[in-house]
Amino acid sequence: MTAGTANWSFTQDDFTGITESLNxxxxxxxxxxxxxxxxxxxxxxxVGDASGLDTTAFATLTAADYSANDQLAKLVGENDFSSLxxxxxxxxxxxxxxxxxxxxxxxxxxxxxVGLVRLRMKGEIEELTLLIDRVFSRGxxxxxxxxxxxRGADDEIDKLFNW
Amino acid sequence: xxxxxxxxxxxxIVYYGPGLGGKTTNLEHVYxxxxxxxxxxxxxxxxxxxRTLFFDFLPVDLGTIRGFKTRFHLYTVPGQVYYNASxxxxxxxVDGIVFVGDSQAERMEANLESMQNLYDNMAEYGYDLxxxxxxxxYNKRDLANxxxxxxxxxxxxxxxxxxDASKHRVQPxxxxxxxxxxxxxxxxxxxxxxxYFEAIAVNGDGVFDTLKAVSKLVLKALx
Numbered sequence: 032m033t034a035g036t037a038n039w040s041f042t043q044d045d046f047t048g049i050t051e052s053l054n055x056x057x058x059x060x061x062x063x064x065x066x067x068x069x070x071x072x073x074x075x076x077x078v079g080d081a082s083g084l085d086t087t088a089f090a091t092l093t094a095a096d097y098s099a100n101d102q103l104a105k106l107v108g109e110n111d112f113s114s115l116x117x118x119x120x121x122x123x124x125x126x127x128x129x130x131x132x133x134x135x136x137x138x139x140x141x142x143x144x145v146g147l148v149r150l151r152m153k154g155e156i157e158e159l160t161l162l163i164d165r166v167f168s169r170g171x172x173x174x175x176x177x178x179x180x181x182r183g184a185d186d187e188i189d190k191l192f193n194w
Numbered sequence: 195x196x197x198x199x200x201x202x203x204x205x206x207i208v209y210y211g212p213g214l215g216g217k218t219t220n221l222e223h224v225y226x227x228x229x230x231x232x233x234x235x236x237x238x239x240x241x242x243x244x245r246t247l248f249f250d251f252l253p254v255d256l257g258t259i260r261g262f263k264t265r266f267h268l269y270t271v272p273g274q275v276y277y278n279a280s281x282x283x284x285x286x287x288v289d290g291i292v293f294v295g296d297s298q299a300e301r302m303e304a305n306l307e308s309m310q311n312l313y314d315n316m317a318e319y320g321y322d323l324x325x326x327x328x329x330x331x332y333n334k335r336d337l338a339n340x341x342x343x344x345x346x347x348x349x350x351x352x353x354x355x356x357x358d359a360s361k362h363r364v365q366p367x368x369x370x371x372x373x374x375x376x377x378x379x380x381x382x383x384x385x386x387x388x389x390y391f392e393a394i395a396v397n398g399d400g401v402f403d404t405l406k407a408v409s410k411l412v413l414k415a416l417x
Contacts, residue, residue, distance in 0.1 A: 046199030071287030072251075073195050073204040073267065087234045087253045091267065095239075095248060098283040180196060181203075181417035184259055188413045191257045191264065192406050 053078040056155045062139035211294035212304035213273030216333040216395040223401045246272040290327035290412040297340035324354045327411035330390040331404045353385030
């Protein structure tokens with residue numbers, strides 16, 4: 032475990048729960064796709080049609096965008112801006128905080144409206160917060176399987192670096 | 195972060211250091227040398243004069259361990275002192291740090307200021323730099339005004355005290371014969387230093403050695 036930094040892992044069950052929830056949200060709001068990104072910029076999962084999108088770069092820039100806006104909020108005396116909306120000519124994005132750990136990014140176009148996305152977002156955030164809390168509480172209880180994944184893998188790690 | 199669903203291990207490495215020290219050059223060299231299929235786009239949020247404004251970002255796939263794809267996210271921070279707010283944001287949830295020092299004698303003060311700033315920013319997040327993967331790169335070794343390595347080490351990597359008695363044993367520096375990363379100094383106390391590398395990043399010298407060392411430390415910290 033890396034000292035000092037956040038360390039956590041998703042299981043297949045977590046993934047299934049999150050995917051089902053986001054698929055339902057995309058269907059209800061007729062949005063194009065949803066990305067779940069951790070606050071350090073790493074992509075957790077993508078649901079919907081993200082073809083043609085560089086999701087790794089997108090995740091990184093979203094986290095940076097959100098972090099910068101978080102600081103802007105503090106400068107004007109707000110705790111945070113809990114969501115961000117960027118409007119484009121054809122496609123727009125809506126970013127919302129999930130449990131102060133993750134960011135939910137929704138990409139949508141003219142087949143829906145920002146009003147509908149925003150309206151349904153509240154329930155979606157609540158649902159995802161419950162799922163994410165489960166992931167983190169398991170980590171805190173020390174039952175996360177990731178601590179054992181790389182144990183004894185020193186040889187394999189060394190081989191990676193035979194460049 | 196380990197994602198069991200997508201079978202990926204994602205790690206974040208940040209290149210830190212004074213302005214114009216060669217952080218972006220390190221990433222540009224990696225970008226130019228690794229196979230296109232193992233890396234993503236190099237994203238630079240820079241000013242019109244190509245000074246880093248927010249960060250540079252390069253994702254690199256190193257290979258597979260235990261069936262998990264290991265992906266390293268390499269970031270640089272803006273070096274100039276007045277960009278501290280954005281610099282601090284990039285350190286959030288970092289897994290490993292590379293400090294890129296500028297070997298030129300007249301940049302010593304800028305190096306020291308940046309190193310202190312790194313410790314301070316890490317401490318504000320509650321991270322202890324001495325307890326996590328951390329390597330130092332002394333860049334621009336080819337310049338005539340480069341300081342001696344001993345001087346740079348003395349100023350930027352003097353070592354920190356090892357309090358845990360179980361770690362009081364000599365640990366040789368695998369990268370420099372005859373030197374140690376952990377050793378007992380003349381005063382009797384045990385000190386540990388970060389591994390260091392000499393580099394000429396514009397030519398690529400030392401760039402991969404540095405990346406390799408920090409990546410390995412990050413993965414071993416997970417093991």
